[in-house]
Amino acid sequence: MTASMSLNHVEAVGLQSRMFGTSIRRYNWVEDKSEANRLYNSSLTTTLASLITCTAACSNAIDCTAATYNNSTKECNCINNTTSFTSQLGNMLWRRKFDGFIFDAQLGWYIRLFVNTSHTHAEAESVCGNHGARLAVLDTSDKLSYVTGLPDYRPDIFCYVGAMDEQSDGLFTWSTGTSVTNWMLDEPNGLHLDEDCVAIFNNYLIDLPCSHSNNFVCEIEYK
Numbered sequence: 001m002t003a004s005m006s007l008n009h010v011e012a013v014g015l016q017s018r019m020f021g022t023s024i025r026r027y028n029w030v031e032d033k034s035e036a037n038r039l040y041n042s043s044l045t046t047t048l049a050s051l052i053t054c055t056a057a058c059s060n061a062i063d064c065t066a067a068t069y070n071n072s073t074k075e076c077n078c079i080n081n082t083t084s085f086t087s088q089l090g091n092m093l094w095r096r097k098f099d100g101f102i103f104d105a106q107l108g109w110y111i112r113l114f115v116n117t118s119h120t121h122a123e124a125e126s127v128c129g130n131h132g133a134r135l136a137v138l139d140t141s142d143k144l145s146y147v148t149g150l151p152d153y154r155p156d157i158f159c160y161v162g163a164m165d166e167q168s169d170g171l172f173t174w175s176t177g178t179s180v181t182n183w184m185l186d187e188p189n190g191l192h193l194d195e196d197c198v199a200i201f202n203n204y205l206i207d208l209p210c211s212h213s214n215n216f217v218c219e220i221e222y223k
């Protein structure tokens, strides 16, 4: 038995430069035993000396969400969301996770909901940035529904997202520049006069003061 066979968790730090400029992202490779003995059906199979070198190689592709490694044949496969699997005895599947971010193939993003926290909008943006991420841009109903459907989402607690009206009061845009939709009825209302940030509340969006301390949601988009 090689040393790598006893591991069920590998940490790595990668330097990547898509979408958010150059940033350091820490991520983990976690063994998924429910998907053992599967093979990535690809001509891109490479033979690498160890699980560590396999996951390191796969870490270079941001759309790589998992890797298979076979300790006997030393075959390594990097897997993205378009990959299909066929069985092969001895393969182990390792899923890549960015510091607790969940990957959703359909929406093409990694998302992480920060709950039981209390951060201002600027602090929340900074925490996301520390993970190589940004406050989530929920510019479609599907994305908003995805977040409010997460097990940890609480409809009664404010959750900051990546939108403000700092350019022009009352004109709310996402950090990508598109206009904000999916407002709650009668929002945005500038109730406290300086409501320049946006949060999810009761499954819809509201404006509120950026200085309030709330939960928040970060995203890493790779498309």
Ligand SMILES: [Ca+2]
Binding pocket: 165, 169, 170, 190, 193, 194, 195, 196, 197, 207
């Ligand atoms: Ca405002």
Ligand SMILES: [Ca+2]
Binding pocket: 187, 188, 189, 190, 191, 195, 206, 207, 208
């Ligand atoms: Ca409001």
